[in-house]
Amino acid sequence: MFQNYFPYELVGPIKRYSHKLINFFYPYIHISFAEYDGDGDGGDDYFERSHAYAAIKRYLNAHSTNQARRLRANVVGDDDAAVVLTMANHEEVTDEFNGVKLWWSSGETIPSTQTISWGPREAEKRYFSLTFHRRFRDTICGEYLRHVLEEGKAIAVKERRRKLYTNSKGSESDYFSRRRSLWSNVAFDHPATFRTLAMDPDKKKEIVDDLLNFSESKDYYKSVGKAWKRGYLLHGPPGTGKSTMIAAMANLLEYDVYDLELTAVKDNTELRKLLIDTSGKSIIVIEDIDCSLDLTGQREKKKEQEDGGGDKKKDEEKDALKEKLKKLEEKKPSEVTLSGLLNFIDGLWSACGGERIIVFTTNYVEKLDPALIRRGRMDKHIELSYCGFEAFKVLAKNYLDVEHHDLYFRKIRQLLEETSMTPADVAENLMPKLRGEDKESCLERLVKALEEAKTKAEEEEKLKAEKLAKQDTQIPLGSKEHA
Numbered sequence: 408m409f410q411n412y413f414p415y416e417l418v419g420p421i422k423r424y425s426h427k428l429i430n431f432f433y434p435y436i437h438i439s440f441a442e443y444d445g446d447g448d449g450g451d452d453y454f455e456r457s458h459a460y461a462a463i464k465r466y467l468n469a470h471s472t473n474q475a476r477r478l479r480a481n482v483v484g485d486d487d488a489a490v491v492l493t494m495a496n497h498e499e500v501t502d503e504f505n506g507v508k509l510w511w512s513s514g515e516t517i518p519s520t521q522t523i524s525w526g527p528r529e530a531e532k533r534y535f536s537l538t539f540h541r542r543f544r545d546t547i548c549g550e551y552l553r554h555v556l557e558e559g560k561a562i563a564v565k566e567r568r569r570k571l572y573t574n575s576k577g578s579e580s581d582y583f584s585r586r587r588s589l590w591s592n593v594a595f596d597h598p599a600t601f602r603t604l605a606m607d608p609d610k611k612k613e614i615v616d617d618l619l620n621f622s623e624s625k626d627y628y629k630s631v632g633k634a635w636k637r638g639y640l641l642h643g644p645p646g647t648g649k650s651t652m653i654a655a656m657a658n659l660l661e662y663d664v665y666d667l668e669l670t671a672v673k674d675n676t677e678l679r680k681l682l683i684d685t686s687g688k689s690i691i692v693i694e695d696i697d698c699s700l701d702l703t704g705q706r707e708k709k710k711e712q713e714d715g716g717g718d719k720k721k722d723e724e725k726d727a728l729k730e731k732l733k734k735l736e737e738k739k740p741s742e743v744t745l746s747g748l749l750n751f752i753d754g755l756w757s758a759c760g761g762e763r764i765i766v767f768t769t770n771y772v773e774k775l776d777p778a779l780i781r782r783g784r785m786d787k788h789i790e791l792s793y794c795g796f797e798a799f800k801v802l803a804k805n806y807l808d809v810e811h812h813d814l815y816f817r818k819i820r821q822l823l824e825e826t827s828m829t830p831a832d833v834a835e836n837l838m839p840k841l842r843g844e845d846k847e848s849c850l851e852r853l854v855k856a857l858e859e860a861k862t863k864a865e866e867e868e869k870l871k872a873e874k875l876a877k878q879d880t881q882i883p884l885g886s887k888e889h890a
């Protein structure tokens with residue numbers, strides 16, 4: 408009936424004008440971002456968490472702290488340590504971008520009917536809604552949303568709790584253990600930083616610059632066709648800070664740490680699986696590489712040399728080596744080979760995205776096969792050595808909050824030049840032993856320890872010289888050895 412009286416030609420213009428009328432009275436646009444995107448790609452939508460929703464959540468949380476109706480954030484202990492916003496229905500956050508005002512609100516879809524399903528109840532489907540004036544549609548849908556997502560992502564990287572992964576020999580016999588990751592992990596909370604690391608300041612700066620340069624060189628590595636990886640060899644006596652430096656590296660770059668125990672790796676296939684299973688932004692650490700594998704095939708020979716040539720090494724270093732070799736011999740020999748390890752380091756990661764640092768540590772750099780540590784494989788060799796005066800100053804600041812002391816600093820400087828003590832031992836002496844122990848008595852304890860170390864070293868030198876002199880007199884004059 409209506410059609411009879413209403414000319415068909417008027418429908419189009421009326422529609423146009425009614426839109427304009429609506430836009431005039433309500434010139435705003437709403438966009439919603441649901442928690443689960445449900446893009447129908449065949450997967451279970453419940454697990455399709457929307458990346459946009461998560462990024463917006465973080466962005467809003469960071470930007471709403473000063474607002475009256477701010478969002479409440481709770482850190483929950485799930486795997487991602489995600490920040491969960493508990494935003495009451497229709498709570499609103501205003502934002503401003505290049506002078507444009509916007510409004511964010513959150514909501515939940517209310518179920519119309521009660522149904523039984525395996526997924527979450529409908530009431531749990533949350534979303535954020537963005538409202539802005541339609542005049543700014545291009546700016547908001549382009550520049551602004553890009554800015555929100557990028558900032559949200561950056562916050563997520565910062566908030567992510569880093570992890571320390573370890574591999575251990577596990578039973579591989581059943582179906583489930585074969586499917587499980589070979590890595591187990593705990594939260595990585597090591598407090599070491601380059602600020603608290605005791606070493607020569609110039610050397611420290613060089614290492615920090617090198618690390619930062621590496622982490623910012625994605626495009627460079629891509630342009631020269633190299634895998635985005637860097638190898639560091641840390642060497643030096645026990646207690647000079649190799650492990651501490653690795654923790655400082657991880658904290659500086661905000662990387663995860665994979666502590667790879669090579670003796671627990673069954674074969675090269677398992678090694679490949681372990682290395683592929685590492686995430687980007689990670690440091691893979693192989694400690695005591697000289698004892699991890701029979702990399703050179705000369706382990707036994709070297710051991711004999713060590714046992715025979717007692718005069719050449721300090722007693723404590725010899726004991727440490729013996730202890731490590733004993734531990735190694737107790738373990739089943741690993742079938743991982745040097746070539747397997749090097750192949751992975753050289754080639755495999757070219758195919759994996761993300762930056763990776765590999766760190767080898769050793770107390771005895773001279774034991775390593777030159778092929779393993781040549782430049783290109785290990786890009787930087789860092790020697791960590793006995794405590795110098797500059798390193799001592801860092802430790803004195805860390806442990807006693809002392810930056811200068813007229814009497815003790817001069818004495819300690821001289822003693823450190825005359826004798827060798829590891830930063831670990833210096834730190835141990837500086838640490839207050841009794842409650843309320845004053846700084847002077849801690850410094851005094853270090854002076855005494857250094858004096859004792861000096862006397863001991865002098866006595867050892869004397870004994871050595873006497874032994875040599877004795878050997879000399881026992882060789883008959885005119886013999887080949889004497890000549």
Ligand SMILES: Nc1ncnc2c1ncn2[C@@H]1O[C@H](COP(=O)(O)OP(=O)(O)OP(=O)(O)O)[C@@H](O)[C@H]1O
Pocket residue numbers: 603604605606643644645646647648649650651652770791830831832834
């Ligand atoms: N350079 C250093 N700066 C600050 N602290 C240090 C340093 N070196 C050692 N320490 C202290 O000594 C402890 C032991 O040091 P660390 O484990 O890093 O030595 P390491 O060289 O890795 O020894 P090892 O070869 O036996 O593994 C650390 O927990 C730290 O407190």
